[in-house]
Amino acid sequence: MLECVTFTSLPREDSIIQKADALANEALDSKLPAFPVEKHPGAFVKPIGFVSSPYKVQADAPRQGRLDPIESTIEIYPEFEAGLAGLMDYSQLFILSWFDRSSRDQLWVVRPGRGSARGVFATRSPNRPNPIGLTLVDLLEIRGRILRVRGLDALDNTPILDIKPYHQDIDTHN
Amino acid sequence: MLECVTFTSLPREDSIIQKADALANEALDSKLPAFPVEKHPGAFVKPIGFVSSPYKVQADAPRQGRLDPIESTIEIYPEFEAGLAGLMDYSQLFILSWFDRSSRDQLWVVRPGRGSARGVFATRSPNRPNPIGLTLVDLLEIRGRILRVRGLDALDNTPILDIKPYHQDIDTHN
Numbered sequence: 148m149l150e151c152v153t154f155t156s157l158p159r160e161d162s163i164i165q166k167a168d169a170l171a172n173e174a175l176d177s178k179l180p181a182f183p184v185e186k187h188p189g190a191f192v193k194p195i196g197f198v199s200s201p202y203k204v205q206a207d208a209p210r211q212g213r214l215d216p217i218e219s220t221i222e223i224y225p226e227f228e229a230g231l232a233g234l235m236d237y238s239q240l241f242i243l244s245w246f247d248r249s250s251r252d253q254l255w256v257v258r259p260g261r262g263s264a265r266g267v268f269a270t271r272s273p274n275r276p277n278p279i280g281l282t283l284v285d286l287l288e289i290r291g292r293i294l295r296v297r298g299l300d301a302l303d304n305t306p307i308l309d310i311k312p313y314h315q316d317i318d319t320h321n
Numbered sequence: 322m323l324e325c326v327t328f329t330s331l332p333r334e335d336s337i338i339q340k341a342d343a344l345a346n347e348a349l350d351s352k353l354p355a356f357p358v359e360k361h362p363g364a365f366v367k368p369i370g371f372v373s374s375p376y377k378v379q380a381d382a383p384r385q386g387r388l389d390p391i392e393s394t395i396e397i398y399p400e401f402e403a404g405l406a407g408l409m410d411y412s413q414l415f416i417l418s419w420f421d422r423s424s425r426d427q428l429w430v431v432r433p434g435r436g437s438a439r440g441v442f443a444t445r446s447p448n449r450p451n452p453i454g455l456t457l458v459d460l461l462e463i464r465g466r467i468l469r470v471r472g473l474d475a476l477d478n479t480p481i482l483d484i485k486p487y488h489q490d491i492d493t494h495n
Contacts, residue, residue, distance in 0.1 A: 187371065187421060187480040192451045193363040195442075227450060229428040233439030243417075243453055247361060254403040265407030268369075268484040271491075276401060277366045277482045279417055279453065283492055306361040308451045310442040317445075318457055319493050 194245065194306035195230070196223035196292070202302050205248065216285070219299040221307055223292040231289060231310075239313035240286050242299055245306040246278035280305070283313060368419065368480035369404070370397035370466075376476050379422065390459070393473040395481055397466040405463060405484075413487035414460050416473055419480040420452035454479070457487060 200219040202208040221242070223231060234240070255264045256272045267275045284296040294310075301307075374393040376382040395416070397405060408414070429438040430446045441449045458470040468484075475481075 187368050187419070187478075189365055189367040189480075190419060190421070191363055192366050192453075194361050195450055197361065227428065227442075230440040230442040230450070232429070233443035236443065241455060243451075243455070245361070245364060247364070254401065255406070266404040268401075268404040269407035269410065269486055271485055271488070275483060276369055276404070277417075279366075279483050281415060281417070281455070281485060304361075306363075309449060309453050311445055311455060312443055314445070 192245065192308055194224070194308060195227040195310075196221055196307045198244065198299065198301045198303060198305045198307060200299065200301060200303045200305070202300070205302065208300050208302055216298045218287065218295060218297050219301070221294040221296060221299075223294070223307075225292065228292040231292065231294075234286070234294075234310070234312070235289055237312040238286055240284055240296070241311045241313055241318075242280070242282050242284055242296070242301070242307060243309040243311070244280035244282070244301045245308050246273040246280050246301075247306055248302065249278035250274040251276055251278060279308065366419065366482055368398070368482060369401040369484075370395055370481045372418065372473065372475045372477060372479045372481060374473065374475060374477045374479070376474070379476065382474050382476055390472045392461065392469060392471050393475070395468040395470060395473075395484075397468070397481075399466065402466040405466065405468075408460070408468075408484070408486070409463055411486040412460055414458055414470070415485045415487055415492075416454070416456050416458055416470070416475070416481060417483040417485070418454035418456070418475045419482050420447040420454050420475070421480055422476065423452035424448040425450055425452060453482065
């Protein structure tokens with residue numbers, strides 16, 4: 148049930164990495180109760196691809212991509228390309244990205260143009276404990292493992308964690 | 322820019338953990354280029370809370386929570402409670418969960434009741450490279466750090482990664 152702790156994108160032949168892996172997994176195996184005290188130890192997310200966008204720095208990006216429908220591309224890594232089969236059946240997708248330039252320790256957010264602070268979970272701020280971005284985009288084209296989309300608010304080089312088809316019946320308030 | 326690798330939910334006084342931490346961070350500091358070869362090394366996600374649900378095992382859960390509107394509760398860990406301030410202004414929320422009982426190595430999915438296989442990113446299967454669940458729920462009540470919601474398809478004890486308010490204008494196909 149427990150996730151193995153591995154540093155998957157680091158070179159595996161590196162002995163220091165192998166040693167860290169072995170120690171971490173030994174610790175997980177031997178030290179944690181069957182269901183961990185804090186319920187779950189967390190997990191490692193690995194990008195399935197990355198964004199190429201005209202937004203290079205935070206100041207370029209709109210508050211919400213949906214409101215500034217520029218085009219971006221998403222390049223999926225070769226090992227995940229098979230997962231794209233059938234995606235062209237959908238014209239809207241949810242893109243889950245990893246805001247790798249965000250702060251993770253903010254629980255209060257002062258929203259642009261409003262005044263008072265509110266809790267981070269009551270906002271769509273990119274600065275959040277797990278900085279996972281959620282954006283509904285229009286799928287324009289897929290060529291091989293390159294998706295062309297409209298409305299993505301992620302910065303250039305942002306890692307992509309997941310792609311999900313949008314379904315009107317389950318994803319809309321009714 | 323790089324994430325520090327830490328095993329945050331493990332006991333910090335444990336020397337084997339400290340050693341693994343130190344080795345992993347040394348490796349990240351010294352061995353990776355400023356922007357990694359594979360663009361991004363991935364990152365560690367840490368639950369902000371967990372679900373209590375009548376769905377105990379996979380066979381109990383509906384294909385989509387929205388279509389079987391049972392009530393669940395989400396308990397947020399004390400250190401993230403401040404992030405909930407202002408959340409009661411919203412009646413619909415996106416819940417991002419971590420499907421900790423899913424397989425991460427499936428790229429093809431045979432959908433229930435359909436026949437042919439398709440790529441995992443063209444489905445909402447819980448078995449995906451980064452098994453992050455996305456469910457739109459109705460927020461019924463917040464008492465302290467316990468949220469009562471309707472329509473969550475996550476199993477009992479599923480870790481929660483993030484909560485985002487639903488906004489009609491950016492989250493709906495128009």
